[in-house]
Amino acid sequence: MDEGNVLIECRDCTFRDSFANLGRARVALADHESETGHGVDWQINRVADGVERAGDDAGICGVSGCTNTESALLDWPQSDDES
Numbered sequence: 659m660d661e662g663n664v665l666i667e668c669r670d671c672t673f674r675d676s677f678a679n680l681g682r683a684r685v686a687l688a689d690h691e692s693e694t695g696h697g698v699d700w701q702i703n704r705v706a707d708g709v710e711r712a713g714d715d716a717g718i719c720g721v722s723g724c725t726n727t728e729s730a731l732l733d734w735p736q737s738d739d740e741s
């Protein structure tokens with residue numbers, strides 16, 4: 659199960675399989691589609707997980723970045739007044 663990072667699943671029959679790398683999954687997907695004319699979906703588990711984490715991190719960074727930018731902007735007119 660651990661080596662199956664790329665899942666392929668047919669929308670038109672019960673065909674589904676998992677692969678350790680994208681290349682093999684693409685070959686199997688293309689084979690099934692060309693042989694049967696079915697439409698095959700695929701999922702990349704590791705990438706999906708990474709994107710989800712990156713999204714969470716970006717959300718947290720974005721909020722604190724906005725707060726910092728606002729206080730920095732408030733400081734600018736004051737130092738401009740002093741000089």
Ligand SMILES: [Zn+2]
Nearest residue numbers: 668671673696
């Ligand atoms: Zn199929």
